[in-house]
Amino acid sequence: MAYAEEKLLEEKVFKDPVHRYVHVRDRVIWDLIGTKEFQRLRRIKQLGTTYLTFHGAEHSRFNHSLGVYEIVRRIVDDVFAGRAGWNHDERLLSLSAALLHDLGHGPFSHSFEKVFQLDHEYFTQAIILGDTEVNQVLRKAAPDFPKKVAEVIAKTYKNKLVVSLISSQIDADRMDYLQRDAYFTGVSYGHFDMERILRVMRPKEDQIVIKKSGMHAVEDYIMSRYQMYWQVYFHPVTRSAEVILTKILHRAKFLYERHYSFKSNPVHFYSVFKEDITLEDYIKLDESIILYYFQMWQEEDDPVLRDLCARFMNRNLFKYVEFDPAKEYKKLTELYKLFEKAEIDPEYYLVVDSSSDLPYDFYRPGEEEERMPIQLLMRNNEIRELSRESEIVDAISGKRRTDHKLYYPMDFLRDDSTHKETKQKIRMLLEIENANDESK
Numbered sequence: 001m002a003y004a005e006e007k008l009l010e011e012k013v014f015k016d017p018v019h020r021y022v023h024v025r026d027r028v029i030w031d032l033i034g035t036k037e038f039q040r041l042r043r044i045k046q047l048g049t050t051y052l053t054f055h056g057a058e059h060s061r062f063n064h065s066l067g068v069y070e071i072v073r074r075i076v077d078d079v080f081a082g083r084a085g086w087n088h089d090e091r092l093l094s095l096s097a098a099l100l101h102d103l104g105h106g107p108f109s110h111s112f113e114k115v116f117q118l119d120h121e122y123f124t125q126a127i128i129l130g131d132t133e134v135n136q137v138l139r140k141a142a143p144d145f146p147k148k149v150a151e152v153i154a155k156t157y158k159n160k161l162v163v164s165l166i167s168s169q170i171d172a173d174r175m176d177y178l179q180r181d182a183y184f185t186g187v188s189y190g191h192f193d194m195e196r197i198l199r200v201m202r203p204k205e206d207q208i209v210i211k212k213s214g215m216h217a218v219e220d221y222i223m224s225r226y227q228m229y230w231q232v233y234f235h236p237v238t239r240s241a242e243v244i245l246t247k248i249l250h251r252a253k254f255l256y257e258r259h260y261s262f263k264s265n266p267v268h269f270y271s272v273f274k275e276d277i278t279l280e281d282y283i284k285l286d287e288s289i290i291l292y293y294f295q296m297w298q299e300e301d302d303p304v305l306r307d308l309c310a311r312f313m314n315r316n317l318f319k320y321v322e323f324d325p326a327k328e329y330k331k332l333t334e335l336y337k338l339f340e341k342a343e344i345d346p347e348y349y350l351v352v353d354s355s356s357d358l359p360y361d362f363y364r365p366g367e368e369e370e371r372m373p374i375q376l377l378m379r380n381n382e383i384r385e386l387s388r389e390s391e392i393v394d395a396i397s398g399k400r401r402t403d404h405k406l407y408y409p410m411d412f413l414r415d416d417s418t419h420k421e422t423k424q425k426i427r428m429l430l431e432i433e434n435a436n437d438e439s440k
Helices: 027-033 036-043 048-052 061-079 088-100 109-116 120-129 133-141 145-153 160-166 172-185 194-199 212-233 236-257 267-273 279-284 287-299 303-314 329-341 391-396 410-414 420-430
Strands: 007-016 020-026 201-204 207-211 319-322 351-357 375-377 383-385 401-408
Touching (some): 007 027, 007 061, 036 279, 048 109, 048 236, 061 160, 061 201, 088 133, 088 160, 120 145, 133 145, 145 160, 160 172, 172 212, 194 212, 201 375, 212 351, 212 391, 236 303, 236 401, 267 279, 287 303, 329 420
Parallel strands (some): 207 375
Antiparallel strands (some): 007 020, 319 401
């Protein structure tokens, strides 16, 4: 029997808190899970710094990747199998891409990427195509199989139906992380009737369509996503932790470039600081490595690096106020000068952070991020875009919501042992003299 078609003698299952069980019968999938590159995902949290806000959010990219695989397995084996419009030959490709779609995420994913201008999708493809255990497994299935998997993840694969399983406005990736993140954070926002959505999915030409009878379940899914973004993903306390994390990495790179003598040399960061990171170096990075340095850097001579690391490790986070940089730029300039006068480096201790989300959009060709809309399959076999049928979705379509916060160290501003008058002015400008401690 060809390796690509080989089944395990006995089905393997992973007990899962969201899907109850994750089922593995394909030898290729089982071997991919066992590779060191996939096992690395156990050491990268799915929600980055969110555990500092919601203490249960300790789940990993490994958990999530298995969940996405399981949803796609249910779709292709239980819903699409035998239907016109679905090619069974694409089954293993779909399962492999679902399992490996987050393979290239780095530690504290998005913050780390932003500081060092890295792209997890690039590294996902590099791991799949490079000299790795994952590549060896995929090549055993077929010489061109790694290339096909990489193309699905890059959204360039010829069969857009396969791509849409893990990358669309209603895909297995989102359906897993909304439910999984809701479960581990303990909130109720991310729950929706996934079983209903799966039952009404249909393969149609180069896309997934949803039977009209399932429209209300899709509405619920979209509103769940909207609530999760604003109540969990963009939570201001989580963003405070991300601000500090980002500033630690900036400060460490700044010191390295100025030949600062670290007590704990950041050897794992050298190629990142030089902007010449190899795939081998990247794979070695995980959150245990990052947190080791943050722990050690609390003993550094540099006061900024020392303080920021202590804040992150001990959850002494920045406080925040609502702030509109477009309207309050003069205030920001004044605050910047006052921070400098008070000998509090505004580069690290006065930070505007913005979050923005577009919960649903119809197709706008030519835009930087072209969003394929959710299509409904009507009873007469006509296909109609979701917002044309749903008043709820129509009300939020194309409407981007943006939120701005200004972060600062309250403890520094409360300490009147130095620069008392200047700090009083800062507090007056920030209107925090009687502010509640809202970050706890």
